[in-house]
Amino acid sequence: MIQRLFQQREYAVALLLGLSVLGVALINPAFVSGENLGSILFNVVPFVIMACGLTFVILLGEIDISVGSLYGLCAVTMGIVASPERMGQPVIFAVAAALGLGALVGFINGALVVWGRVPSIITTLGMLTALHGVMVMIMGGDTIKNLPPGLRFLGTGHILGIPVPLLITALVLIFCAVLATQTPLGRRIYAAGSNPHAATLAGLSVNGLKLFAFTFTGFLTALAALVSVPVLDVIENSVGQGYELKVVTAVVVGGAALKGGRGTIIGSLLAALLLGMIGTALIFLKLGDAVTYWERAIQGGFILLAVLADHLARRGEHS
Amino acid sequence: MNNENILGSKPKVDYKKFLRHETALLFLLAALLIYANITDPEFLKPSAQISLLDNLWQLALLAVPMTLIILTGGIDLSVGSIMALSAVVLGLTFEKGISPFIGVVLAVLCGLAAGTLNGWFVARVRVHPLLVTLATLAAFKGIAEGVSQARPISGFPDNFRHIFGGITAPLCFFIAAIAAIYFLDRKPGGVWLRAIGFNETGARFSALPVDRLKLQLYALSGLAASIAAILYVARRNTAKADIGTGIELDAITAVVLGGTSIFGGRGHVWGTILGLLLIHETREFVSWHWSRDELNFVVLGSLLILSVLLHRLLGEEK
Numbered sequence: 001m002i003q004r005l006f007q008q009r010e011y012a013v014a015l016l017l018g019l020s021v022l023g024v025a026l027i028n029p030a031f032v033s034g035e036n037l038g039s040i041l042f043n044v045v046p047f048v049i050m051a052c053g054l055t056f057v058i059l060l061g062e063i064d065i066s067v068g069s070l071y072g073l074c075a076v077t078m079g080i081v082a083s084p085e086r087m088g089q090p091v092i093f094a095v096a097a098a099l100g101l102g103a104l105v106g107f108i109n110g111a112l113v114v115w116g117r118v119p120s121i122i123t124t125l126g127m128l129t130a131l132h133g134v135m136v137m138i139m140g141g142d143t144i145k146n147l148p149p150g151l152r153f154l155g156t157g158h159i160l161g162i163p164v165p166l167l168i169t170a171l172v173l174i175f176c177a178v179l180a181t182q183t184p185l186g187r188r189i190y191a192a193g194s195n196p197h198a199a200t201l202a203g204l205s206v207n208g209l210k211l212f213a214f215t216f217t218g219f220l221t222a223l224a225a226l227v228s229v230p231v232l233d234v235i236e237n238s239v240g241q242g243y244e245l246k247v248v249t250a251v252v253v254g255g256a257a258l259k260g261g262r263g264t265i266i267g268s269l270l271a272a273l274l275l276g277m278i279g280t281a282l283i284f285l286k287l288g289d290a291v292t293y294w295e296r297a298i299q300g301g302f303i304l305l306a307v308l309a310d311h312l313a314r315r316g317e318h319s
Numbered sequence: 320m321n322n323e324n325i326l327g328s329k330p331k332v333d334y335k336k337f338l339r340h341e342t343a344l345l346f347l348l349a350a351l352l353i354y355a356n357i358t359d360p361e362f363l364k365p366s367a368q369i370s371l372l373d374n375l376w377q378l379a380l381l382a383v384p385m386t387l388i389i390l391t392g393g394i395d396l397s398v399g400s401i402m403a404l405s406a407v408v409l410g411l412t413f414e415k416g417i418s419p420f421i422g423v424v425l426a427v428l429c430g431l432a433a434g435t436l437n438g439w440f441v442a443r444v445r446v447h448p449l450l451v452t453l454a455t456l457a458a459f460k461g462i463a464e465g466v467s468q469a470r471p472i473s474g475f476p477d478n479f480r481h482i483f484g485g486i487t488a489p490l491c492f493f494i495a496a497i498a499a500i501y502f503l504d505r506k507p508g509g510v511w512l513r514a515i516g517f518n519e520t521g522a523r524f525s526a527l528p529v530d531r532l533k534l535q536l537y538a539l540s541g542l543a544a545s546i547a548a549i550l551y552v553a554r555r556n557t558a559k560a561d562i563g564t565g566i567e568l569d570a571i572t573a574v575v576l577g578g579t580s581i582f583g584g585r586g587h588v589w590g591t592i593l594g595l596l597l598i599h600e601t602r603e604f605v606s607w608h609w610s611r612d613e614l615n616f617v618v619l620g621s622l623l624i625l626s627v628l629l630h631r632l633l634g635e636e637k
Contacts, residue, residue: 063449117631118624119581121394121449125568126624133616249453258447294465300458304440307454311444 009255010267017274031284044276049224050247051268052176053217059193061260062120065244066127072240073135074098074225079144079235091150106218110211144235155230165227177265194261340578344593376488377547381570383495384540386591391515392583393448398544400459402563405545407463410472410558419479434541438534463560471559483553516583
């Protein structure tokens, strides 16, 4: 029973998530207040959206670590186009510019991997470095202030009583989950990831699927920036830095295999929630200020635990 | 490379294939230096070059074991965090009033232990090294931040700074590089590394000590990271949990730029040294000439992609 549990990573992560929430709630009931859970959800919005795209990339056996810098570049582009102090264009242009840029960079990543035959880790590592440089050059050490109300709406507005970022995240999740499990495209991605050679022989265009996955990830990265950056009025120089590791971590803890072919949207979502609540949970455990510095150590520990659990489950399989 | 060479008793390296890539690197380096000489002759003065070299040694030291790890098809993303952890160990022992030389021993042990943990997960638990070291990248950095509360520790004694500053840094690098080159070219283990990178299953069936070699390599990488941390602390007189952040990406860039295949099996320390030189000169010249550090990110990122792209499109058949 326990082995069955660990073999399906989603259940293990869900269990860990439930136990963590329960544990913290027992010590400090305020943790499960609607307000606090809401703020945790708001914090994980960008990671969940990016993780949805990255899940498809990892399903195909590739990786994209450029998302952190791309997120920052899209945020800055959006801010510069829309901010009245810079270009002061209508918000719709800012949104289009950011989404277009995201999809374009994603496509370039995919093209380099597919046609240039550059390994994806190298391509996106180079992109991560280069895009960060471009962003810093554009920003020039300044911050972008006074985002127009139309743009702020994406971060702070409500539609039908639901905050816009959460609504968009939910739509992205549903779209991606349906795409992965209910459509021919999704099945092809799983097939191509499990065995690229067999997929090619079966007439699938593995290259086309990879191009799609990278472009889609770039697009979603821009979308993540659109709904999570305007929550604040200011865009800082360091926006998005280090996000790539958090997103990759979420997808992998959620059960996706780096070799491809295995992983689910729901697993990535659960893992992103689990990793995203650690920081808040530490504060609510009231262990003092000192403990907040341990957040990353606990995140890393969770990954190693997940990995060990996998190992033990596999060993059970053999015996 | 012939298959016979992989398992044959006489290790032999096919230099021809690397030479092509390394010649290209040399041309690039020469072009850069000629351009630098025309536009800004001050940059090439020996005094300027020697003082700029100070920025290189820690990165260079990390790139040597990284080359060997990537040759086996692995990767180590945690070296920057191991640097932070070792520096914090060194700083905290010093702060407790214990001699920094005991701190150095503890820091080295700490780096060795951290590297061994990586190696254990990769070799014994058989988890993808990218995943293991991604986890320990966060974990080690987190531990360093946690135990030091992310505050800087400075004021190290002069004798410590004299011994581990200055000439010790290049010395450590040269010893590491020569040992690695000797190992790769003259020891059977050097061929085994490549065999693992080419075909790990094949290497296992050939009764090569795959797990032991991997474990040792990751431990070695941790050891190098801790030494790099000590050198850094001695030079800057500060130990803080944020040192080494992002250095793993620089080290990987140097290795891959030097022609080592990220999938393993192909590459050499010589290439890495050229890659390091190219990165170093490019970075310092861009900072020197345009005084814009952020331009460096763009140049180095593009350089990494372009070098592999050209290598793939022009260099390889199939």
